[in-house]
Amino acid sequence: MNPLIIGGAVVLILVWVGFIAFAAVSFRRQSTVEERLGEFTRGEVVAAPKETQPRQGGFIVEGLNRAVRGRGFAERISRSLARADLKITVGEYLALHPILFIGVGAVAAFLRQDLLAGLIAGGLSLFAPNAYVSWQQGQRLVKFDSQLADMLNLVVNGLRAGYSVNQALESVSREMPPPISVEFKRVVQEMQLGVTPDTALSNLTRRIPSQDLDFVVTAMNVQREVGGNLSEILDTISHTIRERVRIKGEIQTLTAQGMATGYVISGLPIALGLFLYFINPKYMGQFFMNDKFWLCGYGAVCLIIVLIVVGFSIVMKIVDIEV
Template identity: 25%
Template sequence: MVKGAAYLILALLILGAVLFALVSERARSLAAIDRRLAGLTLPGAAPARVSAAISVPERIAPLLAQAQLEVTMRAVRILAVAGLGLVVTVLLLAGPAFALAVLLGLPMAALSWLRGRARKRVDALTEALPLYLDGVRQLQAVGNSLSQALSRALADASPVVRSFFDTAARRLEMGAPVAETMQQLADRLQVPEVSMIAAAIRTNLRYGGSIGAVFTNLAHILRERLRIRRDLVAATSEAKVSSRVLIAMPLLAMVGLVMMNPAYLDFFIADPRGQKLSLLAVGLEGAGILIIRRMLRLEF
């Protein structure tokens, strides 16, 4: 029963991957036809550059923007072929139950890695934003406009700030409205600190006042948020270490048992009862990891 359900799910997932490849290939063909028609209607125009980026779900787009990653069709194909090869290898060596566990675990592992990278990049950005705001305020004090100050302050800003704000700076240099440009950046990143900057600029441009004083207060608020975050991290460090020990103990125990008795896994691979217990153990371990991570998540 377990083998039949596992094979059915694997077949459906592989069929879905094939359908996705066919649909994406058709979309690429239609885009190529549109580019050719555009070249025929405008013979003097330069050929449009093919964009390799593809659309992603709205819940994943902010994570990709925060992690500064761009999903391309080539990358999707490489990852899909590598994942499918791994699943087929596990299917041949360990059976359908383990192959199904690998197939379901790969997206979860990729999402966890993406969230970790995005968190590191955002933490580096929030730590460097107060100094960037100080630079913007100083440039405004010597006579630069808000648009010029936001662009020119990037020269002395941290590399992570430049990497996040370069697109907005180019838009500002081409004459785009400041409030609209910063709001687009805040909507794309969905980082609270960037949203605070965009809201402060939008409010100041609408109602007037000293933007220098606003940036001074905002930099102070961001520094206070960083201080509180460091205090929270220090206060929960012991709990984080304990959670890692609890997560690693079952895995280390399993490795130790296998090293002492290599035939220990035969029951969990060949016997249907062992396969059910293996899936149950993997599910409980994954649920425990998610619950512990949720308990230790700091949001303020």
């Protein structure tokens, strides 16, 4: 085993562990939007003693937050984190990428005794944070949509019992499970602080990119302008959403086999190539390290990736049926 590789891997691992330990100590406690709004609505804002207040975060993270504040990409990242309900700042999210690159790359280089393997593994790890945020957004959106019809029934029953719209929405924040209770709690607290209902509901649609929610919010805004029986309107919308969810579930059942086929067929060549590379690097290295045919090897790999992406896109387009 090459001592240089071992020493470098040990140093990188120690740096990675030290960075994580520093981050764990220095990252400030994230106070959620509903906690901050709740303090103002309850009128219980009490300044903690200076020595007991939590630290405002490590200088690296705070420096990143100041450097990216007001920039367009930082706003997009902040919206993505809010939609995923992740209580981290943009600086913490950005700092996570070099930590993953160093840590995963060092471990892969140490296990394979190959710097190229470490660079490949570290590069692939950079996609992990964005993939996790996207997955978390999707899971939260699916859960929100599944609760929307029950939420509308609760609001309709409250309106028929004599509640105002604000009281009906507040009952949603108390009686429904997350994430819909959390989001409508924010709506209620914003309105209690003087934000207009139109603005509060518009903020909700920006946090939750749901077509069904847009339909509900539009109906509530129109009813507020022109009048009408809101309980009957929401009851009709609730029935429509339930039927849409039922039909969508049937379509997903019918297209599940095609979707699984697309994932398996697209992922199999990539998984097989990585497996062969880690098992027998010299065999796969002929694609890239052969003095005569390295250009053909890189060209073949690029062509394979393009064909995989095209094939996967076609399969997903076939099974993607809008309801």
